[in-house]
Amino acid sequence: MNSTKDTLLKFKNCRLLRDDRIIDDDIWVRDGKIVNPEKVFYDEKCYADEEIDCKGALISPGFIELQINGAFGVDFSRNLDDVESGLLKVAKGLLAHGITAFCPTVVTSPTEVYLRVLPHLKKRTGGSHGATVLGVHIEGPFINVEKKGAHPPKYIKPLDKGVETVLDMYGSLDNVCILTLAPELENALPIIHELTSRGITVSLGKNWSHWLLTRHASLVTKRSKFLFCDVVTNYCTPRARSHKNNPKLWVKPLRGLVEVSWSQVWSKTLVFNLICITTGHSVANLRQGEEAVAHGANFITHLFNAMLPTLSGPIYVSLYTGLVIVTDAISAMGLEEGTHTIGQMKVEVRGDRAVVAGTDTLCGSITTMDKCLRVFKKATGCSLVTALNTATLHPARTIGIQASKGTLDYGADADFVFLDDDLNVWSTWIAGNCVYYDSNFPQTTVKVINEVHLKTENSYSCIHKDRPNH
The missing domain is CATH 2.30.40.10 (Urease, subunit C, domain 1)
Known part of the structure; x- marks a missing residue:
C-alpha cells in the first residue's frame, strides 16, 4: 500500500x-x-x-495565453473599480477553452491607470476558481507614435529618462511578466537589458514595419527564439482566402486590409528564411532588432499579424519551431450575440465578430484560443502536434516556464x-x-x-x- x-x-x-x-x-x-x-x-x-x-x-498540455486584453465584459485597461473580481471572472471563463494559464494584458494608458491596475493583477496559482495568472503583459506606452494603431497617441511616451521612465510609469514591476516596447526608441537597449535581468520578457514593438525579414532575419529568429501570431478576428473567418489565379497573402494592419502579392514572397530562395510580412507599432529596422535581441529581448510580439490564406504552403514551415498563437482578445470575447456597452462604446457581437454597433467596423478579436488553433491547423495544413505546440510549449518557452508548464x-x-x-x-x-x-x-x-x-x-x-x- x-x-x-x-x-x-x-x-x-x-x-x-x-x-x-x-x-x-x-x-x-x-x-x-x-x-x-x-x-x-x-x-x-x-x-x-x-x-x-x-x-x-x-x-495536451494546458493552453497558455500570453496576450488577452479582456473577455466576458472585462477590460483589463478600463475596469478600474474592481480589478481583482474582473481578473477572476476572466480566469474562470478561460477554463472552458482549455487555457490553464494566461497573461492579462494592459494596453497604452495614462500613468494613473497602471498605478491603479497593476498592483491588483497579481500572479496567482490556478484551480477551480480559474486559470493561473502568470503576470501582466504590458503593451505600451513606449511604442512608436508613427505606428500607434488603435493606441491613443496622447499617452504614448518616449524613454527619455531610461529605466527611471519605466519605473515612474508603471510603479512596481512585481506583477509584470511581459513588456512590449519599440526597440528603435532612444534608450531602449539599456532598458531591455535591465528588464530582462529582472526576469521580465521583453517583446519588440508591436511589430516591425512593412518589410520582409528574409535572409538575415533567420539570425534574429534563432536568437530571439519566438514569435507571436496575432490571431485577429478576421484571421478566423472565411475572409482568409487565396484566389485561384492570383493568390494573395492578406496582411491586416489595425486599419484596413493590405494585399501583398504572393509572388513577392513565394520563391525557393527566400521561403525557408522568410519570417513574415509585418505592420504595426514600430519602425525598427533589422539592425535595431538584432541589437535589441543582443541586449536580451526575448521575442517579437505581433510580428505575424496576418490572415492566413486557405492555401497550405511551406511558407510557414520555417516559423513552426518558434510560433506562438495568442488571441489578443478584447472584452467582448465570450459575450452573447447582441449589443453590449463596453466602456463608452456600443459593441455588437455577431457570431465570431465584434463590431461597433450599427456598423461593420471591427472592434478587435473575440475568437477563443481553441478556435484559433482549429483555424490555424486547417489554414496551414500543419500537423496536430505543430498546432498544439503553438499554444503550449512555445509560449512556455517564451517566458521561461517550460520546466513546469507547456509540457x-x-x-x-x-x-x-x-x-x-x-x-x-x-x-x-x-x-x-x-x-x-x-x-x-x-x-x-x-x-x-x-x-x-x-x-x-x-x-x-x-x-x-x-x-x-x-
Whole structure:
C-alpha cells in the first residue's frame, strides 16, 4: 500500500502529446505534478489510488495565453473599480477553452491607470476558481507614435529618462511578466537589458514595419527564439482566402486590409528564411532588432499579424519551431450575440465578430484560443502536434516556464486539457484536478483502487458523474 498521504492518480486509455509526438501512454499524477510511474512503482513500491479512464481522449498540455486584453465584459485597461473580481471572472471563463494559464494584458494608458491596475493583477496559482495568472503583459506606452494603431497617441511616451521612465510609469514591476516596447526608441537597449535581468520578457514593438525579414532575419529568429501570431478576428473567418489565379497573402494592419502579392514572397530562395510580412507599432529596422535581441529581448510580439490564406504552403514551415498563437482578445470575447456597452462604446457581437454597433467596423478579436488553433491547423495544413505546440510549449518557452508548464514531462505541473481530434475541449485540468467539463463529451470514469488515500468526494464532481460513493 502507499505510504504517502497524497492520492496517486493514473490516467489511462489516452493519447498524449509528449516529445513532439502523439503517443499512447498513461499519465501519473501526484501532488499536482506529473510523475514517472517507473520510479513510483519500482522505487516506492506504490500503486495508483485511482485509475481514470480517459475514453481515448487526446491529452495536451494546458493552453497558455500570453496576450488577452479582456473577455466576458472585462477590460483589463478600463475596469478600474474592481480589478481583482474582473481578473477572476476572466480566469474562470478561460477554463472552458482549455487555457490553464494566461497573461492579462494592459494596453497604452495614462500613468494613473497602471498605478491603479497593476498592483491588483497579481500572479496567482490556478484551480477551480480559474486559470493561473502568470503576470501582466504590458503593451505600451513606449511604442512608436508613427505606428500607434488603435493606441491613443496622447499617452504614448518616449524613454527619455531610461529605466527611471519605466519605473515612474508603471510603479512596481512585481506583477509584470511581459513588456512590449519599440526597440528603435532612444534608450531602449539599456532598458531591455535591465528588464530582462529582472526576469521580465521583453517583446519588440508591436511589430516591425512593412518589410520582409528574409535572409538575415533567420539570425534574429534563432536568437530571439519566438514569435507571436496575432490571431485577429478576421484571421478566423472565411475572409482568409487565396484566389485561384492570383493568390494573395492578406496582411491586416489595425486599419484596413493590405494585399501583398504572393509572388513577392513565394520563391525557393527566400521561403525557408522568410519570417513574415509585418505592420504595426514600430519602425525598427533589422539592425535595431538584432541589437535589441543582443541586449536580451526575448521575442517579437505581433510580428505575424496576418490572415492566413486557405492555401497550405511551406511558407510557414520555417516559423513552426518558434510560433506562438495568442488571441489578443478584447472584452467582448465570450459575450452573447447582441449589443453590449463596453466602456463608452456600443459593441455588437455577431457570431465570431465584434463590431461597433450599427456598423461593420471591427472592434478587435473575440475568437477563443481553441478556435484559433482549429483555424490555424486547417489554414496551414500543419500537423496536430505543430498546432498544439503553438499554444503550449512555445509560449512556455517564451517566458521561461517550460520546466513546469507547456509540457507533459515528468516533474511538470499536471495542467492539461482533454481534446477530441478536431481540437474541441472535453475538459480542463489544473494540478491534476478537473476544473471544467463539457457534458456533451464522454464522461471520464474513475476506478477506486485504494480508498484510504481518496481525496474529497467533490474533487472530480465536475467530470466523474458515475464515481461510486464512499
